[in-house]
Amino acid sequence: MTLLSRRALLRGQIREEFRIxxxxxxxxxxxxxxxxxxxxxxxxxxxxxxxSGIPALDFSASGCDFCGKCHESCPHAVVFFDADLSFPHMAQVQSHCLALNSIDCQSCRDHCPSDAILFRPRAGGPWHPQIVDDDCTGCGACISHCPTDAISLSVRSGSHVDAQP
Ligand code: SF4
Ligand code: SF4
Ligand code: SF4
Structure with missing residues (x-):
């Protein structure tokens, strides 16, 4: 599984084949x-x-709202194959998440437009986040709102974020 972190995005450490x-x-x-x-x-x-000559996304400041303007504005018939404008990746919470380390935080849930982040009740400490795979669109909106860079993207199989080494 390939993980793309906000820190790596900010530092330009995403290799060309992993660009979004x-x-x-x-x-x-x-x-x-x-x-x-x-x-x-x-x-x-x-x-x-x-x-490197291709359009690529950076979620470090904002997410994609699937407006389709990128598709509509292209004057060169570069074909967007997916009418649903979906992403081939999904969000994944990393182990240094505040809530997973007993510090109350639900910022990611508050900024997810798809209600894809659930917080499970837990006795004796902050609730823990859980990404609902089928509901996450990969929009990246949660990434910039995590105070500890704890949200990465995991590439779904068969993705066009090519995971070739
Ligand atoms: S669909 Fe996403 S990437 Fe394309 S123009 Fe809209 S916000 Fe930008
Ligand atoms: S990537 Fe988008 S849909 Fe998925 S959990 Fe983050 S904000 Fe929600
Ligand atoms: S915003 Fe980041 S630190 Fe806060 S609960 Fe979500 S993943 Fe954890």
């Missing part, structure tokens, strides 16, 4: 991108940048 593409875009298609930057300029969340 705009939703619905496959890597082979991204490689025919004309680098016109239309999607970069039209993303209302300002999370797209050109990285």
């Amino acid at each position: 593409l705009p939703p619905g875009l496959s890597r082979p298609v991204a490689e025919i991108c004309e680098q016109c930057r239309a999607c970069v300029d039209h993303c209302p969340q300002s999370i797209i940048s050109m990285q």
Whole structure:
């Protein structure tokens, strides 16, 4: 399983093959991108940048709201294969999460637009977060709201965030 942390994103440590593409875009298609930057300029969340000639996302400041502007604004017929504009990854809580270390925090849940983060009641300490796999869209909205960089992305099998070494 490949994990992409916010800290790694901030430090530019994501290798090219692990870059997160705009939703619905496959890597082979991204490689025919004309680098016109239309999607970069039209993303209302300002999370797209050109990285080594392909558009890639950075969730360190904001998440994707699946508005489709990146798709709609492309003038070069770069085909977004997935009409549902889904991501091939999901959020995963790491062991240094505050709540998992007896410090009360539910910030991620409060900022998840899909209600994909549940907090399970627990006796004797803060409730623990649990990501509901089927509900997480991979939008990344929770990442920038975690005070301890404890949310990473795990790549789902068959993803276009290619996990080849
Ligand atoms: S779907 Fe919208 S918010 Fe998401 S990357 Fe594309 S333009 Fe940005
Ligand atoms: S990635 Fe998006 S949908 Fe998934 S848990 Fe985080 S905020 Fe919720
Ligand atoms: S926001 Fe971060 S530290 Fe807080 S409960 Fe969620 S994963 Fe844990």
